[in-house]
Amino acid sequence: MKFLCLIYRSDRRGLYELSLSWSGFDNNSVEKGSFIDIAFSGDNNSIPEVLNLSIEFKGLKYNTFNFSIHIDKNKFKGLKEVYAVNRTMEIDGQKITFEKVIIYPTRIALYIHYDPLNSKKILGYPDIGIVDEKGDIFGQISNGVSGTRKDDNNIILYFQSNYFKKPKELYVAFSKVKAIGKDKAEVIIDLKNKMILKKPDEKLKLNDIVYNKNDIQLTFTLEKIDNTNNLYSPFYSEFEDSSMKKYHFLGEEIHGGREGKVEEVLIRIPNVSYDNPIKLKIIDYPNFIGGKEVKVRVK
Numbered sequence: 001m002k003f004l005c006l007i008y009r010s011d012r013r014g015l016y017e018l019s020l021s022w023s024g025f026d027n028n029s030v031e032k033g034s035f036i037d038i039a040f041s042g043d044n045n046s047i048p049e050v051l052n053l054s055i056e057f058k059g060l061k062y063n064t065f066n067f068s069i070h071i072d073k074n075k076f077k078g079l080k081e082v083y084a085v086n087r088t089m090e091i092d093g094q095k096i097t098f099e100k101v102i103i104y105p106t107r108i109a110l111y112i113h114y115d116p117l118n119s120k121k122i123l124g125y126p127d128i129g130i131v132d133e134k135g136d137i138f139g140q141i142s143n144g145v146s147g148t149r150k151d152d153n154n155i156i157l158y159f160q161s162n163y164f165k166k167p168k169e170l171y172v173a174f175s176k177v178k179a180i181g182k183d184k185a186e187v188i189i190d191l192k193n194k195m196i197l198k199k200p201d202e203k204l205k206l207n208d209i210v211y212n213k214n215d216i217q218l219t220f221t222l223e224k225i226d227n228t229n230n231l232y233s234p235f236y237s238e239f240e241d242s243s244m245k246k247y248h249f250l251g252e253e254i255h256g257g258r259e260g261k262v263e264e265v266l267i268r269i270p271n272v273s274y275d276n277p278i279k280l281k282i283i284d285y286p287n288f289i290g291g292k293e294v295k296v297r298v299k
Contacts, residue, residue, distance in 0.1 A: 080104050081163070083170070087296050091177055092289040094118045098172055101130075101298045108138060108159040110172060116153050120179040123284055126230070128174035130159045131295070132167035170298040177290045180282060187235070187280040189218065197277055200285060204234070207264075215250050215268040223262050224286045231256060231263055236281040243275040 051069040081103040088097040095115035102109045108130055114122050130138040138160040140146055148156045162170075180200055188198040194209045203223040210217040222232055237249045250268040269278075 079163075083299050085172075085296065085298055089294060089296065091294070092120075092179075094120050094122065094177075094179060094289065096122065096177075098296050101170070101172075103161060103163050105161060105163045107161050110157045110159065112155050112157065114153045114155075119181060120289065121152070121182050121185045121282075123178040123180060123282070123287075125157075125174045126176050126178060126226070126288075128157065128172065130162070130298070131171045131173045132162065132165075133169035134167070136162075136167075137173075138162050172296040172298060173294065175291060175293045176288050178285065178287065179289045180285050180287050185282045187282065188277050189280065190277045191216065191274060192276050200282060200287070203286060211271060214271055216271050218267050218269070220265040220267075221262055222265055222286070226286060226288070232265075232284045232286060234265060234282055234284050235267060236283045239269070239278055239280045241275040241278050245275065247272075247274075247278075 049071060051071060053067055053069065055065045056063055083101045083103075085098045085100055088095055090096075095118060097113040097115070099111040099113055101111070110130070125140075128140060132138075140157060140159050146158055148158075150156070184200040186198065187196065187200070187204065189195075189206065189209075190197050191209060194206070196204075196206045203225070205221045207219045207221055208217075210219075220234075222234060224230075224232065231254045233252065233254060235249075235252070237252070238246055239249070240246045247270060250270060252268070253266040255264045255266075
């Protein structure tokens with residue numbers, strides 16, 4: 001079952017800038033349960049007194065539900081610890097600045113800035129965590145909003161909180177960085193001739209393009225080099241054609257392949273008349289820099 005969730009100001013002047021994450025339904029369960037995780041983006045985006053939600057479920061006769069949530073901000077007022085880090089690391093020539101860490105009762109927020117002059121686009125950190133003096137690791141949130149990308153050079157990563165544990169020391173620790181050359185961070189597809197005109201490297205292949213009544217289905221294979229069970233969702237859901245008109249995916253599926261080394265990526269896009277070719281943006285890819293353990297002192 002699919003749904004669309006809109007969250008707007010109590011005065012309806014506009015939508016909030018935020019991130020959403022929701023869990024899937026367990027098809028084996030009689031009772032269907034899920035959750036929606038809402039993260040407000042930006043320091044100046046204040047939390048409202050009343051949060052209005054409009055949820056549309058596709059596939060139900062009465063499919064639109066509207067309700068309001070009243071938020072008592074006094075219950076969490078002042079419940080945060082802010083640590084200025086301002087430490088710049090250089091990894092394979094790429095400058096990464098860890099600006100600050102904010103610890104809330106529910107999560108830890110790590111603010112990261114990338115030098116605009118970097119030659120590579122930083123895609124992520126497979127093994128990043130917040131570590132205390134005892135070696136206890138507080139990992140990145142995996143069952144909710146794991147991060148917010150403010151723009152190409154500024155992101156916020158979210159981790160499990162240690163607010164009530166009060167550790168004496170804290171570090172940001174990681175060893176690998178997923179990155180790709182900025183000149184290779186896009187894929188150009190010739191829909192008419194069913195071929196890739198530009199791609200990062202030979203790990204990505206276009207297997208097929210199928211035209212259906214309402215959508216166009218593109219199937220790729222992606223060879224992984226880290227030999228893990230993790231799957232890559234390589235493309236940003238927004239794409240554009242040659243006239244720079246923007247569109248969005250109708251859906252995306254990712255399936256593991258043989259011995260965990262090759263995965264299949266299937267995307268569906270609207271079946272409309274495009275100014276051929278189309279351009280997809282890379283947001284995740286099996287390409288790494290670094291490899292040595294890095295520890296940045298937070299407190």
